[in-house]
Each structure stands twice: as structure tokens, then as C-alpha cells.
Amino acid sequence: MESSNLPQKRPTIKDIARESGYSKTAVSFAFNDPKRISEKARSHILATAERLGYIPDPMARNFSLRRHLSIGFLLPQIIHYSMRNPYTLQVIQGIGSVCQKYGYTLTIIPPLNDSITDAVRSAAVDGLITMGMQVGMDIVDVMKTRKLPFVTIDGTPSEDMPSVNITDELAAYQIMKLVLQKGHRNVVIVSLSEDAFDSDEFEASVPKRRKRGYERALKEYGMSLYDLDGKVNLMVSECTLEDGKHTGHLITILKEMPTCIITMSDIVAIGCILYLKEHGYRVPEDISVVGFDNISESELISPQLTTVDQPACDKGYLAAEALFRMINGEELGSTHMEIPFTIMERASLSTIKDTQ
Amino acid sequence: MESSNLPQKRPTIKDIARESGYSKTAVSFAFNDPKRISEKARSHILATAERLGYIPDPMARNFSLRRHLSIGFLLPQIIHYSMRNPYTLQVIQGIGSVCQKYGYTLTIIPPLNDSITDAVRSAAVDGLITMGMQVGMDIVDVMKTRKLPFVTIDGTPSEDMPSVNITDELAAYQIMKLVLQKGHRNVVIVSLSEDAFDSDEFEASVPKRRKRGYERALKEYGMSLYDLDGKVNLMVSECTLEDGKHTGHLITILKEMPTCIITMSDIVAIGCILYLKEHGYRVPEDISVVGFDNISESELISPQLTTVDQPACDKGYLAAEALFRMINGEELGSTHMEIPFTIMERASLSTIKDTQ
DNA sequence: CTGAAAGCGCTTACAG
DNA sequence: CTGAAAGCGCTTACAG
Numbered sequence: 001m002e003s004s005n006l007p008q009k010r011p012t013i014k015d016i017a018r019e020s021g022y023s024k025t026a027v028s029f030a031f032n033d034p035k036r037i038s039e040k041a042r043s044h045i046l047a048t049a050e051r052l053g054y055i056p057d058p059m060a061r062n063f064s065l066r067r068h069l070s071i072g073f074l075l076p077q078i079i080h081y082s083m084r085n086p087y088t089l090q091v092i093q094g095i096g097s098v099c100q101k102y103g104y105t106l107t108i109i110p111p112l113n114d115s116i117t118d119a120v121r122s123a124a125v126d127g128l129i130t131m132g133m134q135v136g137m138d139i140v141d142v143m144k145t146r147k148l149p150f151v152t153i154d155g156t157p158s159e160d161m162p163s164v165n166i167t168d169e170l171a172a173y174q175i176m177k178l179v180l181q182k183g184h185r186n187v188v189i190v191s192l193s194e195d196a197f198d199s200d201e202f203e204a205s206v207p208k209r210r211k212r213g214y215e216r217a218l219k220e221y222g223m224s225l226y227d228l229d230g231k232v233n234l235m236v237s238e239c240t241l242e243d244g245k246h247t248g249h250l251i252t253i254l255k256e257m258p259t260c261i262i263t264m265s266d267i268v269a270i271g272c273i274l275y276l277k278e279h280g281y282r283v284p285e286d287i288s289v290v291g292f293d294n295i296s297e298s299e300l301i302s303p304q305l306t307t308v309d310q311p312a313c314d315k316g317y318l319a320a321e322a323l324f325r326m327i328n329g330e331e332l333g334s335t336h337m338e339i340p341f342t343i344m345e346r347a348s349l350s351t352i353k354d355t356q
Numbered sequence: 357m358e359s360s361n362l363p364q365k366r367p368t369i370k371d372i373a374r375e376s377g378y379s380k381t382a383v384s385f386a387f388n389d390p391k392r393i394s395e396k397a398r399s400h401i402l403a404t405a406e407r408l409g410y411i412p413d414p415m416a417r418n419f420s421l422r423r424h425l426s427i428g429f430l431l432p433q434i435i436h437y438s439m440r441n442p443y444t445l446q447v448i449q450g451i452g453s454v455c456q457k458y459g460y461t462l463t464i465i466p467p468l469n470d471s472i473t474d475a476v477r478s479a480a481v482d483g484l485i486t487m488g489m490q491v492g493m494d495i496v497d498v499m500k501t502r503k504l505p506f507v508t509i510d511g512t513p514s515e516d517m518p519s520v521n522i523t524d525e526l527a528a529y530q531i532m533k534l535v536l537q538k539g540h541r542n543v544v545i546v547s548l549s550e551d552a553f554d555s556d557e558f559e560a561s562v563p564k565r566r567k568r569g570y571e572r573a574l575k576e577y578g579m580s581l582y583d584l585d586g587k588v589n590l591m592v593s594e595c596t597l598e599d600g601k602h603t604g605h606l607i608t609i610l611k612e613m614p615t616c617i618i619t620m621s622d623i624v625a626i627g628c629i630l631y632l633k634e635h636g637y638r639v640p641e642d643i644s645v646v647g648f649d650n651i652s653e654s655e656l657i658s659p660q661l662t663t664v665d666q667p668a669c670d671k672g673y674l675a676a677e678a679l680f681r682m683i684n685g686e687e688l689g690s691t692h693m694e695i696p697f698t699i700m701e702r703a704s705l706s707t708i709k710d711t712q
Numbered sequence: 713c714t715g716a717a718a719g720c721g722c723t724t725a726c727a728g
Numbered sequence: 729c730t731g732a733a734a735g736c737g738c739t740t741a742c743a744g
Contacts (some may be wrong), residue, residue: 024722055501065723068480108462315611379714418738
């Protein structure tokens, strides 16, 4: 008997059972484990399902099976920022390809009513990948009490928090050393902002690790990030093109222009270059600019950007693979994964002949 | 009584009810509707929850409430391709900001075991945004039988399928006309592939609409996309930088090089330019290249790309806003949304003095 | 203000 | 091969 004129509701397993004359068990098996019922039952049930337009409710199925078949990516900043940064996008791409491989979806999780913590509390995922997570952040507690496996990219390496990183301190050391070897003695360092974190609390954040690297190189040249002699200045910029441009502007109005700008992010470096070029400065003849990340744009811009290549896609890939191992209850070989970087020396960094 | 040495399991609402001495109803209210219980009950329940590490299970809650609090974005190609195209990424960004606004997550849905249809069957979302959907595709049927609201970007405008588009035919007409006005009479058009769709079945696909626009402009100059006089040639390229480079290569080995390459995607155009420059061709002196989309890279590359600016982010935004109206059971003003485009004339397109 | 109970749509151990 | 029934962890109409 055709059950017509139920206007909107979707049929459930119960409807198919009733209509086909079989049990709910049989209907379930028809979809998920056909071997367990007769061919006759199966085809009859499937035909009935087809006729009534029945597709098993994924939510009910997942709920019953206690899994989501999705992993989450927690946006480090508001979505409008994060998703503009090609570096983050590459990380997401790496995660995504692993999701595809395992038949999972990738849930992008923005803050919920401005609260990242609330977002994590209610995230419908089997595991989480975060960026820049520090031990001691309250999100970490939420994930732990939810017993939600997670791995963090560019966060603090710590025993009870799997992480994927490059050796930021070393990378920063090397690129600063390169800058100094080229003769630059008057530089501006553009750090990433540390969001809302209290600066003293998290000693191992990425900006801090990189600053230590810069400092180590500077020391070798008798300079320091913390001397107030005006030769090394520190600025902070959000990780967007617009903020990069603004930083470029700030630098042009300095009493003494530096000979080199060292940024912690290509997108900021590119913003600087665009601003400088628009305002009549020649890069690198008048001023050099150095980036971090090696996003694809850094090869397209002219001059091409000297930067640190960090394999963003691989970071996502590694993090996701580790997360899936955790989800499947496997042991992680090492909880702290490190990945190699490469210094890319290109045209945006010039040599200063006569150092002051 | 502290319930210790239950080793791993997360506490449920039942545990909190038992431990606190209140009912499950009260516990539920404590979290979701505090006004309905006494302050005393609420604080006691919350304290108990805190003590036992209870966070309500989002899946169970959503299941009970018959909603997911997530909308899906169906990847048009395998994740590795889609997520490399800045155009798609911008669309996702637009969708994402609307999700953030409404407190939803954004689920990126790759094919499930190579099947997009299966992915849609099992997607745990309240609505779906797709790209390039054509009426008659079987995915459309799945969404309909699941009664899953959806809107498509760059798909066929059709009554029972809300869509967001630019007027592709007109945009293509205008840019081709510009090329012809500049004196080009020997061109290669690089179309997007139509994926696995049967070409005759879907008359209104984006590549087809654009081809009609090209054809209309060509006709005005006594030329045609379909004449075999060798003056207008058609190629197809996947939407990736690599395929763009390969297309550049193919063009250099043509018996007669065109004076202009007209692509349907900036990423392909940029691939062409990179290949051509690497192999000693000057753009636009030796050959002009024209794009489509106006991704941010098209301003960074040199020469800057002449292209059609289509506001990808706005497309995502509009599509998502429409989808949320559908999810909330509101009526859509118009089911077919059109959004303006702009021709961006930049350096990659040169003027030919003496037309043959 | 409070709680017992039904219900959301599946899965599956168990018995026949 | 088949099905009745319990269970997944919440919400909420209803009665007190």
C-alpha cells in the first residue's frame, strides 16, 4: 500500500519495514550488511526504499555508531582572516586530502558567538586539528574532558599534546643570519601577533621561538632585539595583506628607514612590498623584504621573495594522519613531529656594500 | 559519592543526574534553559558536571533536535584540485563567514570512495552548497529525496534549483570583444573541462555559456569558434597551475602560434604565462594571455592579467545566505541570483597594430 | 520548580 | 535467514 499524502516528512527505517513487510533489522542489513539477509529480502527492501524515497539518516546512523566521520579544523582567527592566508589554506588542503582518503569530511569550525571554547564544546567531530595551541589554554581542557583526540600545528611541543612543527627557532636564526651576512645592520622585525594570549604565559609560541632565533643571530653580530639603539626594531602585524600594507606604511614614516624588513609571514611581506612599490620605493634597491612560509604568491611577486619554505600542505597531512591514528586507538610513534624547512634566497633581499 | 575508577568513558546526562540527585530533565535545563529550574538546582548541577568533567554530547543533542548546525560544501573535483584553486577558496571563504555569523560550522565534503553521490547521501549537514550543478545530475535527486536544501554556484539556473551566477555569456562576450578590438585574429580559447558530464545533456554549463559569448563576439568579426580555418582553436584544461603550464606548452608547439590565449580561469592563464616566460616568450609582446576570475594572483604576476573580475567571495556569501533562509523555512525572493562582473583590462593583453 | 517517560532513527546482540 | 527489543544521549510535552 503506497503511503501517499504524508506531505513533507522523510520516511524512516520504520516506514520501510512496514511497507516491505520486513523488520527494521532486515532493512538495516539490506543497507549495511546485505550478506546477512536473503537476496529476495534485500532486493524487495531496496525496491521499497527506492519507491518511498528512503535514504538512511546519516545523523541517526552516526549517533548509533558513536562516530561522526568528520574531523574538525579549528580556525585560529576569525574566518575572514584565516581563510585569506594562503598558508592556512594549504594546511587545510593537506588535512583535506587525508580526510578524503579515509572517507571523512572536514569540518571548518569558526568561533561560536565569538567563543572558540564554545565552538569546541559543541563541535560534532571525531577529532580536532588546531593551530598554535599552547599548553594551558582552556580549549585544551575542553578537548581533554571531551576526550577528543587532537593534534596541533605550530603549537607548543609538549608531551600530552601531539604537534607538528618546523624548527622555527633554527629557521629564524638562519634567515636572520642571511640578512646580516648581506650586510644589513638596521632592520625591522615584523612579528605575528599572539592573539589574546598573555605573553608571559606561553613561552613556546611560534613568534617567541622565532624571536629567539633572530636574537641568536643578532648576538653573533653584536646586536640585539632588545637593545634600544634603534638598529633593530620590532613591530607586530596581523596576518593579512591589508595589515602588511599598513606595516609597510608605518615603516616608511620611521625616522630612520631600515635597510631590511624581516617578517614572520609572506602575506605580510607581500603587503609591505606592494605598499612600498606603490609609494615609489624600489625593492630591494631601497629596502629589502624577507618573508616566511613560501606561499605560491612569493614566487609570483616581483621581486621574488626571499623566505623560509615551510611545507604547509605536509604539515596538514602529517597532523591529519596522526589524528586518524589516534581516532583509531593506535599509538603515535612520536608525539612531537618535526618537518624540514628550506631557506629560499630570492631577489627581494639585496646585499649592502658599505655597512655603516 | 565520587564515581571514580570508571576508566575511560565520558559521563552522560544520566551520571550527572544520579550524582547531583536531580533528574535528567533538570540537568538538561541547567545547560539549555536555566530559567526553568531553581538557582540552587542549577549551580549544584553545574558543579557536579564540572567535577565529573561532563560536557553534553553535541551529537546526541543535535540528533534529538533534528539538526546538525553545519552546512556542507561539495567539492567539485577531488580535494587536491579544488582546494588549489584560489577561486574556489574564495567562494569557501564567503560561505564560511556566513556560517560564522549564524553559529554554524562548514563541512567540506570530498567524494566518498570516489562517489560524490555517496558523499551526499551520508553528509551530516543541514544544507548544501554545490558548484556547477546541472539539472538532471543524480546528486540533485539525492538532495531532493533527502529533502536537503541546497543552492548551486556556477550551475544551471533553473526554477527548482536556486543558483548564484554572473552572466557568464555576457562576460565572455565582452572580454572576447576586447581581444578582437585589440586586433587579435588568431586566438586559442582554453575551456574548462566539463568533468564527467555528458556534453549534450547539460546545455547550460558554465563553459557552454561562455562559449556562446565568445561565439557571439567572434561572429561580429566574421569569425567563429566552429570554423575550421585555424584562426580560432579550442583547447581544454583542468583548473590547475600544472595543467595551465601544460596548455602553455601545447600552444607553443602549434604550427601557427596564436596572438592571444583566452582562458576560462586565471589559474590556467597564470600557468600559461609562467610556461611561456620560462621558455623565452615575452608576454604580451609575443603573445597575449587573458584570464577569468580575477584571483589575487592575477595582480601579482607580471604582466598583470587582463581578466574578468567575478566576486567569488560574494558568490559564496549570497549562496550561503540563501541557503540559511531555506533552512529556516523562509521563502527565497528569487531563486536565480545574479551578481555583477567587471572586465579588468591590464598589461597581459596587447594591441596588434597590423591585423593580417 | 521538578521528574517520569516518550521520542529522535538508527544498530546489533541475542534468541529463534 | 529473521525479528523483537534494548540502547546510543540527549530534549521536551506533560503531569504533578
